Amino acid sequence: MKRLLVVGLCLATAQIFAQGPNLEKDYKAIESKVIEWRHDIHQNPELGNREFKTAEKIASHLKSLGIEVQTGVAFSGVVGIL
Numbered sequence: 001m002k003r004l005l006v007v008g009l010c011l012a013t014a015q016i017f018a019q020g021p022n023l024e025k026d027y028k029a030i031e032s033k034v035i036e037w038r039h040d041i042h043q044n045p046e047l048g049n050r051e052f053k054t055a056e057k058i059a060s061h062l063k064s065l066g067i068e069v070q071t072g073v074a075f076s077g078v079v080g081i082l
Contacts, residue, residue, distance in 0.1 A: 037057070040057075041054055041057075049074075049075050049076055050075075050076060051076050052076055054076075055071060055076045055077065055078045058078045059071050059078045062078070062080040067080040067081065067082065068080070068081040069081070
Protein backbone atom coordinates (compact mmCIF):
# COMPACT_ATOMS: atom_id res chain seq x y z
CA MET A 1 0.00 0.00 0.00
CA LYS A 2 2.82 2.41 0.83
CA ARG A 3 4.47 1.69 -2.50
CA LEU A 4 1.22 2.46 -4.31
CA LEU A 5 0.88 5.78 -2.52
CA VAL A 6 4.42 6.72 -3.51
CA VAL A 7 3.71 5.79 -7.13
CA GLY A 8 0.57 7.93 -7.23
CA LEU A 9 2.25 10.89 -5.58
CA CYS A 10 5.26 10.68 -7.88
CA LEU A 11 3.14 10.54 -11.02
CA ALA A 12 0.93 13.37 -9.82
CA THR A 13 3.95 15.50 -8.93
CA ALA A 14 5.58 14.84 -12.29
CA GLN A 15 2.43 15.89 -14.11
CA ILE A 16 2.15 19.07 -12.04
CA PHE A 17 5.79 19.99 -12.76
CA ALA A 18 5.28 19.33 -16.46
CA GLN A 19 2.16 21.50 -16.73
CA GLY A 20 2.93 24.52 -14.56
CA PRO A 21 2.66 26.07 -11.11
CA ASN A 22 -1.14 26.32 -10.51
CA LEU A 23 -1.25 23.54 -7.89
CA GLU A 24 -4.94 23.60 -6.94
CA LYS A 25 -6.12 23.54 -10.55
CA ASP A 26 -3.59 20.85 -11.51
CA TYR A 27 -4.51 18.72 -8.51
CA LYS A 28 -8.19 18.77 -9.44
CA ALA A 29 -7.36 17.92 -13.05
CA ILE A 30 -5.42 14.75 -12.20
CA GLU A 31 -7.23 13.53 -9.08
CA SER A 32 -9.52 11.14 -10.98
CA LYS A 33 -6.59 9.79 -12.98
CA VAL A 34 -4.64 8.96 -9.81
CA ILE A 35 -7.70 7.21 -8.36
CA GLU A 36 -8.05 5.23 -11.61
CA TRP A 37 -4.36 4.18 -11.38
CA ARG A 38 -4.86 3.08 -7.77
CA HIS A 39 -7.86 0.94 -8.69
CA ASP A 40 -6.01 -0.61 -11.64
CA ILE A 41 -2.92 -1.44 -9.57
CA HIS A 42 -5.04 -2.94 -6.77
CA GLN A 43 -7.08 -5.03 -9.21
CA ASN A 44 -3.92 -6.33 -10.90
CA PRO A 45 -1.45 -7.03 -8.07
CA GLU A 46 2.15 -7.99 -8.80
CA LEU A 47 4.78 -9.60 -6.61
CA GLY A 48 7.34 -7.36 -4.92
CA ASN A 49 10.29 -6.51 -7.18
CA ARG A 50 8.31 -7.99 -10.10
CA GLU A 51 6.02 -5.01 -10.80
CA PHE A 52 6.58 -5.06 -14.56
CA LYS A 53 3.10 -3.90 -15.64
CA THR A 54 3.10 -1.15 -13.03
CA ALA A 55 6.58 -0.04 -14.11
CA GLU A 56 5.46 0.00 -17.75
CA LYS A 57 2.43 2.13 -16.85
CA ILE A 58 4.58 4.60 -14.92
CA ALA A 59 7.28 4.83 -17.60
CA SER A 60 4.67 5.36 -20.31
CA HIS A 61 2.99 8.16 -18.38
CA LEU A 62 6.27 9.92 -17.59
CA LYS A 63 7.31 9.72 -21.25
CA SER A 64 3.96 11.22 -22.29
CA LEU A 65 4.87 14.22 -20.11
CA GLY A 66 8.17 14.62 -21.94
CA ILE A 67 10.24 13.34 -19.02
CA GLU A 68 13.37 11.31 -19.68
CA VAL A 69 12.89 7.81 -18.25
CA GLN A 70 15.26 5.08 -17.12
CA THR A 71 13.77 1.61 -16.65
CA GLY A 72 15.09 -1.60 -15.15
CA VAL A 73 16.53 0.22 -12.13
CA ALA A 74 17.00 -2.35 -9.35
CA PHE A 75 15.22 -4.87 -11.57
CA SER A 76 11.75 -3.35 -12.05
CA GLY A 77 12.23 0.28 -10.94
CA VAL A 78 11.54 3.41 -12.98
CA VAL A 79 13.32 6.75 -12.68
CA GLY A 80 12.04 9.96 -14.23
CA ILE A 81 14.73 12.59 -14.71
CA LEU A 82 13.44 16.12 -14.27
